[in-house]
Amino acid sequence: MTVELDLNRVAIPLDWPEIFGRTAPVDLEIGAGKGRFLLERAAAAPDRSILAVERALAYHRLCCERAARRGLANVRLLRTSAEDLLYRLLAPSSVETVFILFPDPWPKKRHHKRRLITPEAVAALHRALAAGGRLLVKTDHEAYAGVIAGILADAPGFTPLEPAVAFAGLPLTGFEHKYRDQGRTIFPFALEKTD
């Protein structure tokens, strides 16, 4: 079993039964880092498939090694950008849950354009989500949280969910463990696609 997806060898838009070899709900994690959330989630939910996208080569390789070592048949990893995934690779209404956990906040104003969560990205996520699908986001960065709150509040076709309920039972990421140890405030967001 190979966990690493080779974009030269799969159909685009991504075809989940081809990729996972089965029909099951598919979740995405965008920016998986070292993979702590991904690996714990995949082990706890073998009935769901999960594709993680990570653009940093070192982290991508680490996730591949860890997923393979644990024999997680429901994990696939793709080294590409969130933008490639959102604007080129995903079929409409094909995803159940999207996790964007602690996206880089790019605090300097001249870098804000690099932020992952934009109105365009949220519209693309809306297209990719199935009816009733969920977008779950967390950040520790208060200013970015304010921006995300505004973007999500204005995003058509979503209904907000109570974050504590939506995140209940889900593992924490590596960054969240670190930030909790430091006593930092975490800002969670949860939305459901309603039309």
Ligand SMILES: C[S@@+](CC[C@H](N)C(=O)[O-])C[C@H]1O[C@@H](n2cnc3c(N)ncnc32)[C@H](O)[C@@H]1O
């Ligand atoms: C702050 S880290 C958080 C990692 C992990 N989610 C966690 O909470 O421990 C952000 C991660 O997103 C990845 N990343 C940032 N921008 C990305 C993009 N546009 N496409 C794919 N990955 C991205 C980074 O390489 C990094 O691993």
